Amino acid sequence: MSTRLDLPGGVVELRAGPASAGGGDWTRTAYAAAHVVADPLAEADPWVDVAVDWDRTLAFREHLWGLGFGVAEAMDTAQRGMGLDWPTSLDLIRRSTELARGHGHLIASGAGTDHLAPGPDVTIDDVIRAYEEQCEAVEAAGSRVILMASRALAAAATGPEDYARVYARVLSGLEQPAILHWLGEMFDPALKGYWGSDDHMAAMETCLSVIADNADKVDGIKISLLSAEKEIAMRRRLPDGVLMYTGDDFNYPDLIEGDAEGHSHALLGIFDPIAGVAAKALSELARGDTQAYHATFAPTVPLSRHIFRAPTRFYKTGVVFLAYLNGHQDHFTMIGGQESARSTLHLAEIVRLANEAGLIVDPDRAAARARAVFAARGVAA
Numbered sequence: 001m002s003t004r005l006d007l008p009g010g011v012v013e014l015r016a017g018p019a020s021a022g023g024g025d026w027t028r029t030a031y032a033a034a035h036v037v038a039d040p041l042a043e044a045d046p047w048v049d050v051a052v053d054w055d056r057t058l059a060f061r062e063h064l065w066g067l068g069f070g071v072a073e074a075m076d077t078a079q080r081g082m083g084l085d086w087p088t089s090l091d092l093i094r095r096s097t098e099l100a101r102g103h104g105h106l107i108a109s110g111a112g113t114d115h116l117a118p119g120p121d122v123t124i125d126d127v128i129r130a131y132e133e134q135c136e137a138v139e140a141a142g143s144r145v146i147l148m149a150s151r152a153l154a155a156a157a158t159g160p161e162d163y164a165r166v167y168a169r170v171l172s173g174l175e176q177p178a179i180l181h182w183l184g185e186m187f188d189p190a191l192k193g194y195w196g197s198d199d200h201m202a203a204m205e206t207c208l209s210v211i212a213d214n215a216d217k218v219d220g221i222k223i224s225l226l227s228a229e230k231e232i233a234m235r236r237r238l239p240d241g242v243l244m245y246t247g248d249d250f251n252y253p254d255l256i257e258g259d260a261e262g263h264s265h266a267l268l269g270i271f272d273p274i275a276g277v278a279a280k281a282l283s284e285l286a287r288g289d290t291q292a293y294h295a296t297f298a299p300t301v302p303l304s305r306h307i308f309r310a311p312t313r314f315y316k317t318g319v320v321f322l323a324y325l326n327g328h329q330d331h332f333t334m335i336g337g338q339e340s341a342r343s344t345l346h347l348a349e350i351v352r353l354a355n356e357a358g359l360i361v362d363p364d365r366a367a368a369r370a371r372a373v374f375a376a377r378g379v380a381a
Contacts (some may be wrong), residue, residue, distance in 0.1 A: 046335065046336060048331070050335055082338065100363060118154075147181060183247075
């Protein structure tokens with residue numbers, strides 16, 4: 001089955017990709033950082049107010065769990081720090097964790113300091129208290145903590161020693177080992193200089209020291225620097241038992257497969273829109289069929305690199321656009337009005353690349369929905 005779609009730049013024949021299949025006993029732990037579905041009919045001003053369609057949001061998490069993924073909740077993919085505030089994030093964490101625990105699903109949730117606005121009067125003690133407040137709430141909900149990078153800490157810290165102090169204090173109070181998250185400035189410019197240096201390799205030394213000093217409280221670290229070389233260099237120096245979770249949406253197939261000296265697990269935003277294909281690839285890897293694994297993943301990489309292209313912080317727009325095309329929500333509306341964050345040509349290329357990657361579930365539906373979006377932007381498709 002195929003459907004013709006006229007797009008800016010040429011005609012595309014949309015074809016249905018293979019049906020999604022649930023994962024088996026994977027050899028990698030794989031979290032998908034999941035997006036939230038906005039409620040477009042709420043009486044709210046989208047640039048100011050947060051309105052979530054809870055039924056659709058939770059149904060999408062059931063979709064990810066059904067394929068074998070863990071859910072990384074209330075992360076930047078869920079527009080944390082770009083429209084999703086802490087009270088709504090905590091509501092989301094509680095709802096998702098209750099659902100996960102009821103069915104034995106894997107979940108970990110973001111705890112940060114986003115309720116503390118950075119400023120000249122914010123102290124390191126303020127940052128610690130803010131982190132502890134969110135960590136306590138996440139663990140009280142029953143979820144493992146993903147310790148998110150803090151804009152307030154990046155602004156308040158005067159050097160590596162402040163990072164060491166904050167992380168040691170916060171990690172010491174946790175009931176379960178946490179997943180650390182080093183989010184690069186390409187994802188959030190306010191995090192430039194995290195770990196006390198603009199030089200990623202110097203920053204890595206501080207981060208590794210923090211992990212070594214608190215290894216019993218660290219399950220692993222997700223780094224999102226979009227550099228396979230830096231991730232591998234760090235992976236090879238992690239203490240025994242501390243996992244590397246790739247956050248590299250450019251190079252994930254090779255990093256997950258690994259090499260003779262180790263491999264990465266995964267906590268990825270791109271797993272949200274490519275979940276069905278990713279589940280197939282991870283099952284092939286678990287069977288030892290690396291040729292099939294790379295053949296399955298390879299067509300998704302150009303799509304991921306396009307969705308996460310600079311300014312990378314706007315990648316959520318492409319993620320939600322594909323969720324709309326594939327029927328996971330009935331509208332292309334985002335919290336904070338972020339559906340406007342990418343150009344019409346950018347969205348048209350997403351359609352082409354998703355089609356080439358076998359990610360279109362229903363070509364007729366995808367074509368009709370794409371036409372509606374492009375018509376609203378003044379393009380007949």
